[in-house]
Amino acid sequence: MLKNLKSDAFKILNEAIESVLPENAVLETLKSLKLHDEKIVLVAIGKAAWRMAKAAKEFLGERIKKGIVITKYAHNAGPIDDLIICEAGHPIPDENSIKATEMALKLVENLSKNDIVLFLISGGGSALFEKPKGSVTLEQLQKITEQLLKSGANIVEINTIRKHLSEVKGGRFAEKVYPAKVVCLILSDVLGDRLDSIASGPAYPDETTSEDAINIIRKYGIEVDENLLNELMEETPKSLENAEHYIIGSVKTVCIKAEEIAKKLGYNTMILTTTLDCEAREAGRFIASIAREEKNNSLPLKKPCAIIMGGETVVHVTGNGKGGRNQELALSAAEGIAGLEDVVICSVGTDGTDGPTDAAGGIVDGKTLEKLSKAGIDLDEVLKNNDSYNALKTVEGLIFTGPTGTNVNDLIFLLVS
Amino acid sequence: MLKNLKSDAFKILNEAIESVLPENAVLETLKSLKLHDEKIVLVAIGKAAWRMAKAAKEFLGERIKKGIVITKYAHNAGPIDDLIICEAGHPIPDENSIKATEMALKLVENLSKNDIVLFLISGGGSALFEKPKGSVTLEQLQKITEQLLKSGANIVEINTIRKHLSEVKGGRFAEKVYPAKVVCLILSDVLGDRLDSIASGPAYPDETTSEDAINIIRKYGIEVDENLLNELMEETPKSLENAEHYIIGSVKTVCIKAEEIAKKLGYNTMILTTTLDCEAREAGRFIASIAREEKNNSLPLKKPCAIIMGGETVVHVTGNGKGGRNQELALSAAEGIAGLEDVVICSVGTDGTDGPTDAAGGIVDGKTLEKLSKAGIDLDEVLKNNDSYNALKTVEGLIFTGPTGTNVNDLIFLLVS
Numbered sequence: 021m022l023k024n025l026k027s028d029a030f031k032i033l034n035e036a037i038e039s040v041l042p043e044n045a046v047l048e049t050l051k052s053l054k055l056h057d058e059k060i061v062l063v064a065i066g067k068a069a070w071r072m073a074k075a076a077k078e079f080l081g082e083r084i085k086k087g088i089v090i091t092k093y094a095h096n097a098g099p100i101d102d103l104i105i106c107e108a109g110h111p112i113p114d115e116n117s118i119k120a121t122e123m124a125l126k127l128v129e130n131l132s133k134n135d136i137v138l139f140l141i142s143g144g145g146s147a148l149f150e151k152p153k154g155s156v157t158l159e160q161l162q163k164i165t166e167q168l169l170k171s172g173a174n175i176v177e178i179n180t181i182r183k184h185l186s187e188v189k190g191g192r193f194a195e196k197v198y199p200a201k202v203v204c205l206i207l208s209d210v211l212g213d214r215l216d217s218i219a220s221g222p223a224y225p226d227e228t229t230s231e232d233a234i235n236i237i238r239k240y241g242i243e244v245d246e247n248l249l250n251e252l253m254e255e256t257p258k259s260l261e262n263a264e265h266y267i268i269g270s271v272k273t274v275c276i277k278a279e280e281i282a283k284k285l286g287y288n289t290m291i292l293t294t295t296l297d298c299e300a301r302e303a304g305r306f307i308a309s310i311a312r313e314e315k316n317n318s319l320p321l322k323k324p325c326a327i328i329m330g331g332e333t334v335v336h337v338t339g340n341g342k343g344g345r346n347q348e349l350a351l352s353a354a355e356g357i358a359g360l361e362d363v364v365i366c367s368v369g370t371d372g373t374d375g376p377t378d379a380a381g382g383i384v385d386g387k388t389l390e391k392l393s394k395a396g397i398d399l400d401e402v403l404k405n406n407d408s409y410n411a412l413k414t415v416e417g418l419i420f421t422g423p424t425g426t427n428v429n430d431l432i433f434l435l436v437s
Numbered sequence: 438m439l440k441n442l443k444s445d446a447f448k449i450l451n452e453a454i455e456s457v458l459p460e461n462a463v464l465e466t467l468k469s470l471k472l473h474d475e476k477i478v479l480v481a482i483g484k485a486a487w488r489m490a491k492a493a494k495e496f497l498g499e500r501i502k503k504g505i506v507i508t509k510y511a512h513n514a515g516p517i518d519d520l521i522i523c524e525a526g527h528p529i530p531d532e533n534s535i536k537a538t539e540m541a542l543k544l545v546e547n548l549s550k551n552d553i554v555l556f557l558i559s560g561g562g563s564a565l566f567e568k569p570k571g572s573v574t575l576e577q578l579q580k581i582t583e584q585l586l587k588s589g590a591n592i593v594e595i596n597t598i599r600k601h602l603s604e605v606k607g608g609r610f611a612e613k614v615y616p617a618k619v620v621c622l623i624l625s626d627v628l629g630d631r632l633d634s635i636a637s638g639p640a641y642p643d644e645t646t647s648e649d650a651i652n653i654i655r656k657y658g659i660e661v662d663e664n665l666l667n668e669l670m671e672e673t674p675k676s677l678e679n680a681e682h683y684i685i686g687s688v689k690t691v692c693i694k695a696e697e698i699a700k701k702l703g704y705n706t707m708i709l710t711t712t713l714d715c716e717a718r719e720a721g722r723f724i725a726s727i728a729r730e731e732k733n734n735s736l737p738l739k740k741p742c743a744i745i746m747g748g749e750t751v752v753h754v755t756g757n758g759k760g761g762r763n764q765e766l767a768l769s770a771a772e773g774i775a776g777l778e779d780v781v782i783c784s785v786g787t788d789g790t791d792g793p794t795d796a797a798g799g800i801v802d803g804k805t806l807e808k809l810s811k812a813g814i815d816l817d818e819v820l821k822n823n824d825s826y827n828a829l830k831t832v833e834g835l836i837f838t839g840p841t842g843t844n845v846n847d848l849i850f851l852l853v854s
Contacts, residue, residue, distance in 0.1 A: 295729050296723065299719045320709050
């Protein structure tokens with residue numbers, strides 16, 4: 021069967037991203053949940069909060085008695101009936117994050133055990149849904165978050181600290197909602213979908229301890245006041261009986277959907293990983309080596325084949341060019357598949373914006389390197405300068421989807437026929 | 438079925454390496470070839486030349502009329518009947534390379550079309566089997582090779598230049614042997630087993646052209662004399678009718694053998710690639726992400742599973758610690774599988790010496806990171822300092838095989854049960 025790999029690649033990535041758009045993901049789940057309870061309070065947090073809330077309100081109508089949407093600045097797309105809509109700081113929480121969170125806490129006060137809090141969570145929730153605990157000031161919280169980011173602490177470590185300094189994170193929100201039930205619908209942007217990590221787990225029992233928190237502070241040599249230290253010492257809830265969790269979209273969903281489409285298009289398929297997190301350009305080289313194996317030895321799958329990966333690679337910036345991790349991954353793969361026919365490698369951010377560019381990612385094939393070379397572009401130089409955008413633009417290797425309003429990490433795949 | 442993953446890993450890697458030991462690989466092939474011709478001239482080049490020649494001589498006995506072994510200094514393990522045995526320079530050819538090569542050319546002069554040259558090729562052949570072409574001096578050849586290595590030229594580029602400046606490379610040796618037949622038995626250390634690249638293809642038609650050679654000189658800004666330029670302009674043979682090639686061992690052989698053993702031990706298996714060539718530590722992170730997928734979602738294979746890779750990763754040295762690419766790959770994978778039970782990742786050089794160490798590689802599991810941490814060792818620091826040897830030593834993560842006498846790149850695999 022003669023295949024148009026590039027056109028197939030675009031079909032796969034477009035349909036896979038569509039399946040995790042906030043509206044589609046929320047509706048799909050609400051239809052199966054059958055919420056008939058008397059009183060639903062809606063709390064939506066994160067970058068996709070507005071779109072998730074809009075879809076929920078349209079579907080549930082009057083069953084939602086009241087609610088609040090807390091999203092990032094410029095993400096309020098207009099009123100949704102009588103829901104309160106707030107914009108706040110991201111990635112560093114600000115005064116508006118706290119005000120909005122206080123309003124949310126007000127809405128869930130004095131609920132009974134038959135009530136439901138429909139809690140819609142998406143990426144960015146950790147900064148947007150925040151109220152410093154007890155004596156902690158916002159300034160202290162901002163400072164320590166900045167220090168941790170600068171010290172190279174990873175997201176799990178940063179969230180461990182955030183949880184222990186927060187009134188709502190690390191399960192403390194669910195504790196406050198009790199005896200009402202919290203039904204969480206989650207668009208996950210955390211690789212591996214750990215419920216205690218996504219938005220710092222406001223409705224999930226916290227596995228991290230005060231000891232962990234103190235160790236992280238020490239590891240990165242961060243100095244803290246005595247009041248902060250005292251707050252860090254207080255434990256988060258270790259079990260919660262009133263919370264239900266549904267991952268309604270994640271990079272895993274995207275990979276499964278991509279596999280489904282590829283199968284329909286006639287490819288033998290495989291999901292290799294959904295938590296890819298290494299350096300983008302090296303991932304590109306690794307994936308190119310799999311492509312060569314397919315081309316030369318028909319391994320690991322019989323051709324035509326689609327090998328699908330999800331994750332979020334990283335870029336250690338060394339230049340001042342324009343690009344993003346997905347573009348850099350794709351571009352760097354071009355060298356390893358140079359000259360091979362019927363091979364396509366692409367990488368795309370499900371949010372539709374890869375790095376500070378208007379492209380969602382990159383797509384390359386066996387002719388890309390030659391095209392670059394003819395245009396006088398040296399691949400090594402481009403990578404050194406992190407200028408994947410301009411290089412891919414020259415060889416028609418950019419993928420444009422426009423901002424999608426969802427963010428569940430990146431989809432990466434390889435087609436060989 | 439309860440499995441001992443570490444003990445299985447050692448079984449797999451030991452038996453896989455055994456299958457490509459020079460003696461075993463040569464014997465296996467000679468048995469099937471049935472050489473009954475009147476006169477066989479043996480020419481063995483490379484780091485494994487002595488052991489390959491010894492096995493061939495023992496098997497073929499008097500059918501070998503004369504022959505020469507050209508190997509690296511300190512690789513002559515004693516006389517082999519009346520074969521000439523020479524040691525010479527590697528990785529830069531020296532006067533002894535040229536003298537030995539001249540002797541080899543003498544041995545294959547005036548052969549008839551019923552004669553056979555049994556040509557045993559192993560890694561290092563490119564430097565050891567060399568005679569500068571026409572007016573080119575050894576000094577010129579050494580200088581240009583050094584310049585290319587320093588400029589970061591890859592092995593394919595270096596060999597393109599070597600071929601055009603050589604009396605024996607790029608098919609020119611087979612041309613000189615004509616009308617006799619050249620039967621090449623090859624232990625390949627070139628990823629992808631390209632016959633025109635291994636030892637710079639002395640008996641294989643050359644696809645590279647004078648134009649390619651000139652372009653490489655220009656790319657790296659290397660200045661050349663007029664005589665060198667003239668020699669570069671002369672074309673290598675583009676077709677040869679008197680040469681037969683058998684890859685008797687390569688990293689692909691190793692992977693296939695590893696897969697066979699893993700299957701026998703009850704694992705579901707997959708060869709993912711045999712040409713892995715990215716940065717060692719990033720390969721480790723990539724492979725760890727596949728391990729997590731296996732552990733959490735039983736993808737891409739049903740457990741227990743063995744995912745097998747071959748190749749040769751690279752290390753960009755940033756510190757002054759002790760280690761090698763295989764040790765660095767394994768060590769860096771430890772973080773991504775921390776806490777997971779029944780996961781083992783290992784990486785091993787088939788030559789038994791990984792980097793400037795006495796270890797062949799490294800092996801890690803879900804407890805490695807914790808052990809490092811308890812020993813006060815910070816993984817990031819160790820990687821920054823390229824000190825994988827000492828870190829792995831502390832947690833019993835080193836693999837020792839001793840020097841194996843073969844070199845067909847690296848075997849890397851993942852076991853999950």
